[in-house]
Amino acid sequence: MTRRNDAVGMLLADLREELRSGPSESHAAEHVAMMRFEAQVLAPAASRAPQPTWGYSANRAAFGVQVRRRVQRATSTRARRFTALFAAICVMSGSVGLNAAGALPGAVRQLTDHITDTIVHTFSVPQASDPRSEGPALRIAPPNAIDGVQPSGSAVAPISAAPISAAPDSATTDATSTPSTGAGVDAHQAPPSDGPTVTPVPPTHPQSGSDPPGTHHPPKHNMQKDPNTPPGLPSDWNPNAVAAARAQLETCAQSTDLAPAGCPQIATVDAGVIPTNVQWTLLNQPLAGATAIARANGVAHQAAISVYGLFQLQASYTIGSDPQLHYAYSSGIGLATMTWDGSTLLGVSFTSGSVADHLPSGVHVPPFERPASVTDATVVSAVEAGFASWVTSTGGTLVGDPTQGAVVSFDSAYGTFAVSGTYSSTPIDGSAPAAGHPYTATLVANGTALQVLSIVAT
Amino acid sequence: MLPGGRALQSNDRLERIYRELAPAVLGYLRGSGAVEPEDLLGDVFVAVIRGLPDVDDDPAALRRWVFTVAHHRLVDERRKAATRSRDVTLDTQPDPLVDDCYDDVLSRLSASPAVRALASLTADQRAVVLLRDVADLSVADTAAVLGKNTGSVKTTHRRALAALAQRVNGEAVR
Numbered sequence: 001m002t003r004r005n006d007a008v009g010m011l012l013a014d015l016r017e018e019l020r021s022g023p024s025e026s027h028a029a030e031h032v033a034m035m036r037f038e039a040q041v042l043a044p045a046a047s048r049a050p051q052p053t054w055g056y057s058a059n060r061a062a063f064g065v066q067v068r069r070r071v072q073r074a075t076s077t078r079a080r081r082f083t084a085l086f087a088a089i090c091v092m093s094g095s096v097g098l099n100a101a102g103a104l105p106g107a108v109r110q111l112t113d114h115i116t117d118t119i120v121h122t123f124s125v126p127q128a129s130d131p132r133s134e135g136p137a138l139r140i141a142p143p144n145a146i147d148g149v150q151p152s153g154s155a156v157a158p159i160s161a162a163p164i165s166a167a168p169d170s171a172t173t174d175a176t177s178t179p180s181t182g183a184g185v186d187a188h189q190a191p192p193s194d195g196p197t198v199t200p201v202p203p204t205h206p207q208s209g210s211d212p213p214g215t216h217h218p219p220k221h222n223m224q225k226d227p228n229t230p231p232g233l234p235s236d237w238n239p240n241a242v243a244a245a246r247a248q249l250e251t252c253a254q255s256t257d258l259a260p261a262g263c264p265q266i267a268t269v270d271a272g273v274i275p276t277n278v279q280w281t282l283l284n285q286p287l288a289g290a291t292a293i294a295r296a297n298g299v300a301h302q303a304a305i306s307v308y309g310l311f312q313l314q315a316s317y318t319i320g321s322d323p324q325l326h327y328a329y330s331s332g333i334g335l336a337t338m339t340w341d342g343s344t345l346l347g348v349s350f351t352s353g354s355v356a357d358h359l360p361s362g363v364h365v366p367p368f369e370r371p372a373s374v375t376d377a378t379v380v381s382a383v384e385a386g387f388a389s390w391v392t393s394t395g396g397t398l399v400g401d402p403t404q405g406a407v408v409s410f411d412s413a414y415g416t417f418a419v420s421g422t423y424s425s426t427p428i429d430g431s432a433p434a435a436g437h438p439y440t441a442t443l444v445a446n447g448t449a450l451q452v453l454s455i456v457a458t
Numbered sequence: 459m460l461p462g463g464r465a466l467q468s469n470d471r472l473e474r475i476y477r478e479l480a481p482a483v484l485g486y487l488r489g490s491g492a493v494e495p496e497d498l499l500g501d502v503f504v505a506v507i508r509g510l511p512d513v514d515d516d517p518a519a520l521r522r523w524v525f526t527v528a529h530h531r532l533v534d535e536r537r538k539a540a541t542r543s544r545d546v547t548l549d550t551q552p553d554p555l556v557d558d559c560y561d562d563v564l565s566r567l568s569a570s571p572a573v574r575a576l577a578s579l580t581a582d583q584r585a586v587v588l589l590r591d592v593a594d595l596s597v598a599d600t601a602a603v604l605g606k607n608t609g610s611v612k613t614t615h616r617r618a619l620a621a622l623a624q625r626v627n628g629e630a631v632r
Contacts, residue, residue, distance in 0.1 A: 012591045014570065015575075015591070016592050018570055020481045020482060023496050025479055031499060031504075032473045
């Protein structure tokens with residue numbers, strides 16, 4: 001029995017030693033500061049530093065103390081706090097209603113306006129009329145509707161002679177192989193100057209420091225905190241994370257590399273070819289339908305955040321001293337990762353290429369939607385113009401209409417149109433026409449026009 | 459000797475109270491499986507200051523009060539965590555921070571035999587052991603903190619120690 005008690009005693013001593021290690025010094029200092037502040041707030045008026053007493057009678061001071069005590073009493077329990085809050089909201093609603101109806105005299109109206117502004121500010125409800133209000137954390141760019149698709153002409157890309165006159169160019173990342181590996185479609189010697197014109201509205205960062213002087217940010221832990229908010233994160237972590245990812249995507253679009261590190265876009269060129277003058281352009285709505293996930297990363301107050309969303313980027317580049325522009329396209333589901341360090345989002349970085357094939361279960365990113373205004377006829381016309389450009393640039397001759405019987409499809413995984421058909425052409429050297437070769441054309445709608453990315457003999 | 463009551467308004471005394479009681483309270487919170495015990499500890503002491511009863515020159519009363527607040531905050535946290543873990547839908551991997559399963563929390567905290575033994579107790583037994591043997595509260599104070607009578611606390615404590623002894627012997631045999 002004694003041995004048993006000794007064993008339990010040792011166990012309890014171990015338990016005591018393990019559990020009773022005090023808080024870290026930083027935590028202790030923080031807690032003591034919080035306690036002091038709380039004690040200061042609750043200290044009776046008499047113990048505080050003397051205040052100026054211009055016209056402040058003893059009766060009024062006593063009344064102030066009484067009111068303060070009543071307020072403390074009224075908010076001493078949770079039920080009472082809720083009741084007080086509910087009463088305040090009722091009073092405010094009533095006064096605002098009367099105010100809106102113009103039934104209150106000017107002075108009272110001014111007072112209710114002030115109360116409304118204060119409550120709005122305190123609870124961070126965005127109000128356009130309140131200059132102190134933060135407003136929405138994220139402004140979404142208006143949808144880039146395709147309302148002016150040009151079926152032919154300058155908006156349609158001239159196409160490469162190489163892929164169409166011979167077997168598929170092994171150096172070209174063609175439309176049929178690229179999507180399965182996740183990223184880009186290159187279109188050599190593709191469209192002229194009519195590049196995409198849609199530029200997404202830059203996201204606004206709530207904590208960017210651009211607030212006017214005197215702006216007060218509401219407390220992070222307010223009553224609006226979403227119950228779904230993971231511990232340690234502010235309630236607006238989700239839109240902020242998406243905005244940070246979008247900002248990083250815009251930075252990626254400034255890259256002069258065809259496969260920049262920390263960015264989702266990838267484009268490939270022939271071995272030994274050094275692209276120059278690379279310019280990436282974001283198409284349509286970057287990170288449309290983005291989904292953010294937060295996980296604890298094992299460090300107190302920190303979290304690892306992943307943002308999944310759609311991206312579409314097009315690149316133009318030249319090779320060597322040849323001024324001929326080449327084009328590349330990269331799209332799919334981008335994955336941005338970042339760390340919440342307790343106050344800011346750090347280390348925003350994208351995984352290279354599309355992660356469409358590696359989405360964690362439960363994460364759903366809506367696929368690319370076919371623009372409603374782009375009809376099959378429009379797509380076919382663009383391909384037709386592409387063939388015409390090829391004829392112009394190479395001097396070859398097409399036999400018949402290559403778009404006759406062509407089939408148009410939309411790849412919702414990569415946001416591209418595919419046109420499959422057959423063509424017959426007479427080579428420049430006058431040899432016998434090559435008849436009935438299948439081809440696949442890949443196009444992308446960039447918001448204002450259809451771009452032919454490639455036409456590849458298959 | 460803990461100063462109490464209105465004397466708390468002195469900054470030095472506030473700090474002394476914190477330094478003296480924080481390790482025991484933190485131990486209780488850790489042992490009870492609090493998700494972020496350090497953060498909860500801060501909340502507890504702020505709440506203590508906010509609702510301090512008139513306990514002039516009664517350190518035991520102050521100690522009892524602090525642990526009562528800690529116990530209530532712990533219960534609140536468990537309730538919130540239980541609700542939150544059902545609402546989070548986007549996480550594909552369970553977020554350990556919102557998982558209020560006591561065993562999981564303790565397994566993350568430590569794999570020491572003492573903590574494993576504690577995990578084998580029932581929730582009531584665990585609370586009593588933590589308050590009696592880790593926080594050094596008397597039977598009466600433990601009863602006050604947990605809202606039980608002293609007889610119930612004694613019985614629970616005795617059963618908890620017996621369970622621990624059985625576990626220790628079992629491990630020794632193995």
